[in-house]
Amino acid sequence: MGQYTASQRKNVRILLVGDAGVGKTSLILSLVSEEYPEEVPPRAEEITIPANVTPEQVPTSIVDFSAVEQSEDALAAEINKAHVVCIVYAVDDDDTLDRITSHWLPLVRAKCNPSLDGEGDAEAEAEGDTQREPIRKPIVLVGNKIDLIEYSTMDSVLAIMEDYPEIESCVECSAKSLHNISEMFYYAQKAVLHPTSPLYMMEEQELTSACKKSLVRIFKICDIDGDNLLNDYELNLFQRRCFNTPLQPQILDEVKAVIQKNVPDGIYNDAVTLKGFLFLHCLFIQRGRNETTWAVLRRFGYNDQLEMCQEYLRPPLKIPPGSSTELSHRGQQFLIAVFERYDRDGDGALSPEEHKMLFSTCPAAPWSYSTDIRKSCPINETTGWVTLHGWLCRWTLMTLIDVVKTMEYLAYLGFNVHENDSQLAAIHVTRERRIDLAKRQSSRSVYKCHVIGPKGSGKTGMCRGFLVEDMHKLIGKEFKTNVVNCINSVQVYGQEKHLILRDIDVRHALDPLQPQEVNCDVACLVYDSSNPRSFEYVARIYIKYYAESKIPVMIVGTKCDMDERRQDYLMQPSEFCDKYKLLPPHLFSLKTNKKELYTKLATMAAFPHLRQFGLMTEDPKLWLKAGLGVAAATMLGFIVLKTISAAGAHTR
Ligand SMILES: Nc1nc2c(ncn2[C@@H]2O[C@H](COP(=O)(O)OP(=O)(O)OP(=O)(O)O)[C@@H](O)[C@H]2O)c(=O)[nH]1
Ligand SMILES: Nc1nc2c(ncn2[C@@H]2O[C@H](COP(=O)(O)OP(=O)(O)OP(=O)(O)O)[C@@H](O)[C@H]2O)c(=O)[nH]1
Ligand SMILES: [Ca+2]
Numbered sequence: 001m002g003q004y005t006a007s008q009r010k011n012v013r014i015l016l017v018g019d020a021g022v023g024k025t026s027l028i029l030s031l032v033s034e035e036y037p038e039e040v041p042p043r044a045e046e047i048t049i050p051a052n053v054t055p056e057q058v059p060t061s062i063v064d065f066s067a068v069e070q071s072e073d074a075l076a077a078e079i080n081k082a083h084v085v086c087i088v089y090a091v092d093d094d095d096t097l098d099r100i101t102s103h104w105l106p107l108v109r110a111k112c113n114p115s116l117d118g119e120g121d122a123e124a125e126a127e128g129d130t131q132r133e134p135i136r137k138p139i140v141l142v143g144n145k146i147d148l149i150e151y152s153t154m155d156s157v158l159a160i161m162e163d164y165p166e167i168e169s170c171v172e173c174s175a176k177s178l179h180n181i182s183e184m185f186y187y188a189q190k191a192v193l194h195p196t197s198p199l200y201m202m203e204e205q206e207l208t209s210a211c212k213k214s215l216v217r218i219f220k221i222c223d224i225d226g227d228n229l230l231n232d233y234e235l236n237l238f239q240r241r242c243f244n245t246p247l248q249p250q251i252l253d254e255v256k257a258v259i260q261k262n263v264p265d266g267i268y269n270d271a272v273t274l275k276g277f278l279f280l281h282c283l284f285i286q287r288g289r290n291e292t293t294w295a296v297l298r299r300f301g302y303n304d305q306l307e308m309c310q311e312y313l314r315p316p317l318k319i320p321p322g323s324s325t326e327l328s329h330r331g332q333q334f335l336i337a338v339f340e341r342y343d344r345d346g347d348g349a350l351s352p353e354e355h356k357m358l359f360s361t362c363p364a365a366p367w368s369y370s371t372d373i374r375k376s377c378p379i380n381e382t383t384g385w386v387t388l389h390g391w392l393c394r395w396t397l398m399t400l401i402d403v404v405k406t407m408e409y410l411a412y413l414g415f416n417v418h419e420n421d422s423q424l425a426a427i428h429v430t431r432e433r434r435i436d437l438a439k440r441q442s443s444r445s446v447y448k449c450h451v452i453g454p455k456g457s458g459k460t461g462m463c464r465g466f467l468v469e470d471m472h473k474l475i476g477k478e479f480k481t482n483v484v485n486c487i488n489s490v491q492v493y494g495q496e497k498h499l500i501l502r503d504i505d506v507r508h509a510l511d512p513l514q515p516q517e518v519n520c521d522v523a524c525l526v527y528d529s530s531n532p533r534s535f536e537y538v539a540r541i542y543i544k545y546y547a548e549s550k551i552p553v554m555i556v557g558t559k560c561d562m563d564e565r566r567q568d569y570l571m572q573p574s575e576f577c578d579k580y581k582l583l584p585p586h587l588f589s590l591k592t593n594k595k596e597l598y599t600k601l602a603t604m605a606a607f608p609h610l611r612q613f614g615l616m617t618e619d620p621k622l623w624l625k626a627g628l629g630v631a632a633a634t635m636l637g638f639i640v641l642k643t644i645s646a647a648g649a650h651t652r
C-alpha cells in the first residue's frame with residue numbers, strides 16, 4: 001500500500017536566493033561534501049540528489065542563484081521552475097533580514113504571477129485578479145552563519161511568517177559548523193511534498209474546509225462501532241493502517257491528555273471525539289508535523305489537492321472478453337460488516353436513515369433508496385426496508401454491470417484501509433465463457449437473464465415476482481418506478497446463484513434489438529397466453545436474434561391463470577418450440593405463485609451447453625435428472641459461496 005502514502009510528486013526542485021554573501025553557495029557545497037568549503041565559486045552547479053539518499057525518497061535538485069552570473073530574467077525563469085524557494089539571509093547582518101520583506105518575498109510573488117505584477121497594466125491586473133487565486137510558491141526562510149552569533153533571529157522571522165502564508169517554515173543554520181544543514185534541505189523538500197496551505201489556514205489558525213471534510217470522512221470510517229467516538233481499539237487499528245506500527249499505550253494516554261487539556265469535549269468516555277480528532281491534526285500541523293496528517297490523508301486515497309485520486313478509486317482491472325465480474329468472498333465479508341455496522345437498531349435491515357448514514361462517507365449514494373434498491377432487490381416485506389440479503393444482491397448487480405463503480409464505492413467506504421489491500425481483492429473476475437462452454441461447467445455465480453416480450457405481456461410482473469414472497473399481490477399493480485434489473489438468488493443443484501432479470505422495454509413491435517439487449521446468459525421470451533396476438537412477436541425475435549446464437553432460450557407463456565387462447569401465428573408455441581428444439585413453453589402466472597421458472601432460468605444459464613436439451617426430452621422431470629447428473633460431475637468446479645441465511649431459496 002506504500003504507493004498511496006507518498007505525494008504524487010516525482011521530483012523536487014529547490015532554488016536558493018538571497019543577498020550577495022549570505023552563504024547560498026556555501027550551504028549547497030556544505031551539504032554535498034559534508035564539510036565547509038573555504039573557497040567557493042560565485043555559483044554552484046545544479047546538483048541532483050538521488051532518491052535513495054533523501055529522507056522522502058524523491059530525487060531532489062538544488063539550484064543556486066548568483067546575481068553576478070545571472071540576469072533578472074534568468075532568475076524569474078528559475079523561480080518559476082522551482083517547487084520551493086529558500087530565501088537565505090545572514091543572521092549577523094540585519095540588512096539581509098530586512099531585504100526578505102522589502103525585496104525577496106515580493107519579488108518571488110511577482111515572478112510567479114506576472115499578470116499581478118505592479119508594473120503590468122491595470123486592465124490585465126483586474127483580469128488576473130478575478131480569474132484565479134494568485135500562485136503562492138512555497139518558501140523556506142533560511143538564516144545562515146548561526147556560528148557567528150549568540151542570539152536568535154527567530155522572533156523577527158516569525159513576525160514575517162504571519163504576514164506571508166506561503167512561508168512553510170524557517171530554520172537557522174551554519175554552512176561553517178554544518179549545523180542544521182541537512183534539516184534545511186529536508187524542510188524545503190517537505191514544503192513541497194507535505195505542504196501546509198492545502199491543510200491549514202495560517203491567518204485563521206484553522207484547518208481548511210477541504211482538510212476538515214476529508215478528516216471527518218476518515219473519522220467515520222475508523223469509527224467501527226458507529227458511536228461517534230474513537231476508542232483505543234479503533235485508534236490502534238487506525239494507527240496500524242496509517243503508519244504500520246501499533247500505538248504504544250503510554251503514547252495513547254499522552255495524546256488523550258493533550259486533547260483533554262486543550263479541548264475538554266475532545267475526549268468523552270476515555271475515547272476521542274470528532275472535535276478531538278480534528279484538534280489533534282491541527283496540533284500536528286502547528287508543530288510542523290504536516291507529514292503525519294498527509295500520511296493519514298494519502299492512506300485514505302487523497303491526492304495533493306485533497307481529492308480522492310483516480311488510481312485509488314479505480315485501480316486498473318483486466319476483464320477478458322467473455323469474463324464477468326463478481327464480488328469475492330472478501331468483498332462480501334466487507335459489505336456484510338459495513339451493513340452490520342450501520343444497522344444501528346440491529347433489526348437486520350437498513351432503514352432509509354441508516355442507508356443514508358452508511359453512504360455519508362461517499363459523495364452520494366450509488367443508487368436511490370426508494371426507487372432503486374427497494375425495487376430491484378428482495379426487501380423485508382413488512383417494513384419495506386433493505387435486508388442484508390437484498391443489500392448483497394444490489395452490490396452483486398452493480399459489480400456485474402458496473403464494476404468500476406463498485407470499486408469506487410468500496411474505496412469510499414474504506415475497504416482499502418480496513419482490509420489493508422486494494423479493492424481488487426473484493427472483485428473476482430470469472431474465467432472466459434468459452435472456457436466454461438468447453439469444460440461444460442460454469443464457474444460463475446451471477447447470471448444475466450433478459451426478459452423480452454410484447455407490450456403488456458407481463459414482463460415487469462414476472463421480474464418483480466422474483467423478489468417477493470407472494471406474487472399474487474402484483475396482479476393489477478401499476479409499476480410506477482421504471483426498474484430495469486431485478487436480482488435475487490436461487491439454488492441451482494445446491495449452489496447459491498444470483499440471477500439478474502433485465503426487463504427489456506420494447507417501444508414499438510418493429511424496433512430492432514440492440515446487441516447489448518440480445519446478449520445475456522439466458523433469454524426469457526415472454527408472450528401473453530391469454531392474448532392471441534402475442535406470440536408472433538416472440539417467434540420473430542427468436543428467429544431473428546437467437547436461432548443462430550449459443551444463448552439458451554426459454555419461451556414463457558404468462559397469465560396462465562386466465563383462459564389460454566390459440567395464437568394467431570403459423571405455429572402454436574409448443575409446435576414452435578418443437579421445431580427449434582427448445583424446451584416446451586413454460587406456463588407462468590403470478591396468481592399461482594410458483595417459482596420454478598426462476599430456478600429453471602438460472603439452471604439454463606449455469607449449463608449453457610445444454611441449450612439443446614429440449615431435443616432430448618419433453619418431460620421436465622427427466623430434464624432435471626439429466627441436469628443433476630451433469631451437476632454431480634462438475635460440483636468440484638464451483639466456488640461455494642457462503643449462503644447468508646437459510647430461509648427460502650428465492651427471497652431471503
Ligand atoms: N562564518 C560563516 N561564514 C560563512 C558561512 N557560510 C558562508 N560563509 C562565508 O560567507 C561568504 C559568502 O559565501 P557564499 O557562499 O559565496 O555566499 P553567496 O550567498 O553564494 O554569495 P553570492 O554568490 O555573492 O551571491 C564566504 O566568505 C563564506 O565563507 C557560515 O555559515 N558561517
Ligand atoms: N391475470 C394475470 N394478469 C397478469 C399476470 N401478469 C401480469 N398481469 C397483468 O398484465 C398487465 C401487464 O403486466 P406488466 O407486467 O406490466 O407487463 P409488461 O410486459 O411489463 O408491460 P410493458 O412494460 O407495458 O411492456 C398488468 O395489468 C398485470 O397486472 C398474471 O400472471 N395473471
Ligand atoms: Ca554564490
Ligand SMILES: [Ca+2]
Pocket residue numbers: 223224225226227228229230231234
Ligand atoms: Ca467508535
